[in-house]
Amino acid sequence: MTVIAVAIILGMAALGTAFGFAILGGRLLEATARQPELAPMLQGKMFLLAGLLDAISMIAVGMALFFTFANPFVPEVLKAVGG
Numbered sequence: 001m002t003v004i005a006v007a008i009i010l011g012m013a014a015l016g017t018a019f020g021f022a023i024l025g026g027r028l029l030e031a032t033a034r035q036p037e038l039a040p041m042l043q044g045k046m047f048l049l050a051g052l053l054d055a056i057s058m059i060a061v062g063m064a065l066f067f068t069f070a071n072p073f074v075p076e077v078l079k080a081v082g083g
Helices: 002-034 036-069 074-081
Strands: none
Touching (some): 002 036
């Protein structure tokens, strides 16, 4: 069950990041097309938000690694099984 949970965590993090970057890039292009003189400022803000968006997926990867290698649920499972 932990393997399935880790797969779901990683999959949802990847999908969320992909959708976030797609929306972010599209809105940047729209804003730059409307006001080209603001392109450098908008690009700087986009890179800041891209870093925050990547941080969310890195947190999910950290949680998935924690559940994979230091599974906190193993003692409860062994106690329930009797072993």
